Amino acid sequence: MSKLVFANKISDLVKSSKSLYQHASVVLLGSLPNRCQLCQHRIEQLDYQQLFPRQVLSGICQACLAASLYQHEVCLGCGCSIPQLQAYCGKCLKHTPMLVIAPCSYHQGLGPLIAAIKYQQQCAPLNAITQQLAIRVSQLIEHKLIRAPQVLIPVPLHPNRLRQRGFNQAWLIAHRLSKLLNIPIDDTCLTRVVDTVPQAELSGKQRRENCHNAFQLSKAVSYQRVALIDDVVTTGTTVDEIARLFSQQFTYVQTWCLARAEAPGLLD
Incomplete structure (x- = not known):
């Protein structure tokens, strides 16, 4: 032989x-x-x-x-209900905010599970919800409402918070999405340099002040399109602050998350 x-x-x-x-x-x-x-x-x-x-x-x-899961289409800008599959509602078309893609609302069922992933290490439902996010992303790509990013970038934790919690839930989500969608992860280009207090405890104004200059790019990036990965987007303060850094490198940013915590009344 x-x-x-x-x-x-x-x-x-x-x-x-x-x-x-x-x-x-x-x-x-x-x-x-x-x-x-x-x-x-x-x-x-x-x-x-x-x-x-x-x-x-x-x-x-x-x-x-x-x-x-969402039982209807939602605007990828503000999260309001819209009658058909499209990127933005009429109001958001005027200023085209950053796209935020999620399979569900934080307020309509899955909020307790997603909070438990972060704060109680109850990760059992993580795969199932991430798979629904991947399906949502694939649908939007298929309908040419978004372009696939070149790389996935998990929102980083400060080293102090990472040691305390033991894991970064955004990285776990990105790792699973990378396998499902065959898109690589880059967890080295973005760092959190300020150990901010948890955003959940703050008002909108306090959130903006809390996140100001909290992140920095650790190297020059050559990507044209990236997707920021996080568990929940509420006011968008965190991802907007990160997007500002990437825009200086002429990089287009969209955000993918497990759930979106929309402003009250948007889904009525």
């Missing part, structure tokens, strides 16, 4: 073993106790693995997930 034939057989054996291992992992995970964090019912896989092969739905059942 030649060395080439032997090497090919070994390679096939490794691939086969890896496939069997992945299949066994899915079967095992699917058999473990797995309840929805919203309705507390057991999560049934049903046709989920047909949509996402070798993935186990966890943390949220399909019924609660479907009910929590």
Whole structure:
């Protein structure tokens, strides 16, 4: 037997073993106790693995997930309800704000789960919600309402906050999106240089002051298009501050997040 034939057989054996291992992992995970964090019912896989092969739905059942997603189109600028799929509402067309893409509203079901990911390390539903974000992004790209970015950039934490929390939820989201959409991550070009207080505790004016000059680019960037990745966008203060830095490098910025916390009344 030649060395080439032997090497090919070994390679096939490794691939086969890896496939069997992945299949066994899915079967095992699917058999473990797995309840929805919203309705507390057991999560049934049903046709989920047909949509996402070798993935186990966890943390949220399909019924609660479907009910929590946007049931109508929303403006990618302000987040208000609009009658058809398009980028902006009439008001936002006048000044074309930064695009913010999310699969759902923070206020309509998934807010507690997304908050628990950040503050309680309850990451079970992270994959399922990120997959819905990837589907939303793919839909908008297919309809030519957005252009695919060249790179994903997770909103960074200050080193002090990272040590305290133990992980950056934005990086986890970006890592999963990178695999789903085949877009690379760059987590080296942007740093947080000010250890700001949590934005959730602040008013709109305080948020702007809190984030002013809180970030810096650690190197010159050559990207024409980037997507900032975060868990939630509320007033947009954080991503606007980062976008200002990239605009100085003539880089187009859009934001992708798990949920958008719109201003009251926009979805009525």
